[in-house]
Amino acid sequence: MKICIVGLGAVGGLMAHHLIEGGREVSALARGATLAAVRERGLVLRDAAATDPQRRLDRSVPLRASDRAEDLGVQDLIILAVKTTALASVPAGIAPLMGPDTLVLSAMNGLPWWFFHGFAPPWQGTRLDACDADGRLAQAIDPARVIGCVLHMSAFSPAPGIVTRTLGDRYIVGEPGGAKTPRLAAVADQLRVPGIGLEVSSHIELDVWLKLWGNMTMNPASALTGATLDLLLDDPLVREFVSRAMIEAAEIGTRIGLPISMTPEDRHAITRKLGAVRTSMLQDTEAGRPLELDALIASVSELGRRTGVATPSLDALLGLTRVMAKARGLQPN
Numbered sequence: 415m416k417i418c419i420v421g422l423g424a425v426g427g428l429m430a431h432h433l434i435e436g437g438r439e440v441s442a443l444a445r446g447a448t449l450a451a452v453r454e455r456g457l458v459l460r461d462a463a464a465t466d467p468q469r470r471l472d473r474s475v476p477l478r479a480s481d482r483a484e485d486l487g488v489q490d491l492i493i494l495a496v497k498t499t500a501l502a503s504v505p506a507g508i509a510p511l512m513g514p515d516t517l518v519l520s521a522m523n524g525l526p527w528w529f530f531h532g533f534a535p536p537w538q539g540t541r542l543d544a545c546d547a548d549g550r551l552a553q554a555i556d557p558a559r560v561i562g563c564v565l566h567m568s569a570f571s572p573a574p575g576i577v578t579r580t581l582g583d584r585y586i587v588g589e590p591g592g593a594k595t596p597r598l599a600a601v602a603d604q605l606r607v608p609g610i611g612l613e614v615s616s617h618i619e620l621d622v623w624l625k626l627w628g629n630m631t632m633n634p635a636s637a638l639t640g641a642t643l644d645l646l647l648d649d650p651l652v653r654e655f656v657s658r659a660m661i662e663a664a665e666i667g668t669r670i671g672l673p674i675s676m677t678p679e680d681r682h683a684i685t686r687k688l689g690a691v692r693t694s695m696l697q698d699t700e701a702g703r704p705l706e707l708d709a710l711i712a713s714v715s716e717l718g719r720r721t722g723v724a725t726p727s728l729d730a731l732l733g734l735t736r737v738m739a740k741a742r743g744l745q746p747n
Contacts, residue, residue, distance in 0.1 A: 415490035426495030427577035436607025505554030524709025528557035532591025540554025544713040562618035588618030633695035659727035
């Protein structure tokens with residue numbers, strides 16, 4: 415497959431590096447300082463989570479990159495790894511990459527625009543304002559093209575063209591609706607390279623929901639407080655507040671057919687083992703970037719209204735973080 419990474423930040427850069435080292439044909443749509451850095455020294459990975467000391471040394475790979483999709487041509491697979499705050503501007507930029515059979519692997523935070531594509535009625539095809547306010551995204555990138563992807567890893571980009579992996583290597587892929595298709599098998603084969611622990615899911619929507627169940631609270635809470643995950647969960651009042659928000663979201667999940675079997679405390683125990691992790695929203699706050707509030711928490715609040723579930727804790731967290739973002743100029747355009 416010809417694979418193009420759109421969004422060469424921490425996630426996109428890490429995926430690109432692993433795929434190139436695995437012998438895949440990879441290009442990237444990049445711009446500005448990132449594009450200049452990749453052209454000058456290649457794409458650099460600092461694998462702080464590697465057990466082999468040699469693997470922790472900087473490793474650079476050549477990457478064909480351009481800020482013009484026309485230079486890269488039609489692709490077999492587009493890996494969409496942009497921040498959701500920038501998603502609205504993506505369709506026009508990637509149009510030259512898309513042929514009639516091009517697939518899109520959605521590797522982003524929160525609830526995606528394609529989330530309800532594979533659901534059974536009455537939720538099938540539901541559009542959330544927080545994910546695709548005017549429906550243009552679904553028109554530009556047909557959900558029928560999408561292969562879902564959930565990433566359980568942590569990385570950051572300390573400088574343009576450099577990615578540091580700090581934790582995890584688990585990637586989950588699946589068809590919306592759960593079908594086992596030849597195209598899913600083909601994408602999975604491309605992703606099976608060293609550095610990527612790949613799972614193929616028969617219910618990718620539940621995998622998305624389970625990850626969001628933790629992210630929708632810990633990301634905003636970390637952005638508000640400037641605290642890492644361990645500090646948040648070690649405070650009993652914060653832990654109780656987060657648990658109440660998660661209980662609200664779990665009821666929403668039950669009503670849309672995505673029941674969660676674990677308790678908030680079960681999830682906290684898993685998260686606490688990760689240690690002093692700086693969430694993506696905390697990193698964005700510190701870097702002065704727009705915050706992914708719509709995809710990570712406003713979408714869940716909207717689903718609460720649609721399902722008739724009261725969400726006072728989620729709404730309080732959303733409101734406080736939204737005001738903070740506005741005060742600091744971190745709202746999306």
